[in-house]
C-alpha cells in the first residue's frame with residue numbers, strides 16, 4: 001500500500017496543496033502532513049502554522065506533525081564558536097579577501113534540517129512502510145525545482161504541477177475561500193533571499209534582521225574556510241546592504257519601480 005504524505009513548508013504553495021488535497025482534488029487524500037521546523041522561520045510563518053493546524057483539525061480532523069533537527073541559527077553560532085563539531089552548512093556566499101574571487105558554499109542545510117527529519121518521522125509513524133508518495137508543493141511556475149527523491153521507498157509527487165496550478169492561482173484560491181494567505185516560508189538567515197525579501201525582514205521582523213546581522217558579521221571568519229563568508233549575494237555586510245536597499249526603495253517609489261523578485265530559491269523542500 002502506498003501512503004500519501006505532504007511535506008509542508010507552510011508557505012503559499014504547500015498550504016494550498018494541503019487544503020486542496022484534503023478536499024480530494026488530487027484523487028488520493030493525504031494521510032499525513034509533516035513540517036520540519038528549522039527554528040528560524042519568520043514569526044508570520046509560525047503564526048500562520050498555528051492557525052492552519054487548528055483549521056485543519058476543526059475542518060478535517062487532520063493533524064500536521066511538526067518535527068525538527070534543531071535550530072539552524074543557534075547551531076550556526078555554536079559551530080562558529082567551536083561548541084558544535086558538525087553543522088549542516090548554509091550556502092554562504094564567499095569572497096577571497098585578496099583576489100576578490102566570489103563563490104558559494106555547498107548547501108547541506110536542506111538535507112539536514114528539512115529532508116532527513118521528514119523521512120525520519122515517516123519511518124517513526126509508519127515503521128513498516130514500503131512505499132511513500134511524498135507530495136511537494138511546487139507550483140507550475142517553479143517547474144524547474146522538480147526533483148525526484150534519492151531513495152527508492154519515496155516517490156515525489158507534484159500535484160500542483162500536474163494540474164498546472166501557479167503560485168498566483170494558490171493565492172487566488174485562499175482569497176476566493178476567504179482564508180488568510182500564508183507568508184513566504186524559509187529560514188530568516190537563508191542566503192537565497194532576494195533584496196526585496198531582506199528589506200521585508202528588516203521592516204517586518206527587526207529582531208530577526210538584527211540576529212541575521214550578528215551571524216553575517218561572525219561568518220567572515222568561518223571555521224575551515226579561507227575566504228570571507230557573507231549572507232548577501234553581493235558579498236557585502238548585510239548592515240551596509242540594507243542601507244542601500246532602504247535608499248533604493250525610496251528612490252524606487254518615486255520612479256514607480258520595484259526590486260526584482262526572488263531570482264534564486266532553494267530546491268528540495270525549502271521555501272514552499
Ligand code: SF4
Nearest residue numbers: 109186187190266270
Ligand atoms: S531555507 Fe535556506 S537556509 Fe533554510 S534550510 Fe533551506 S536552503 Fe538552508
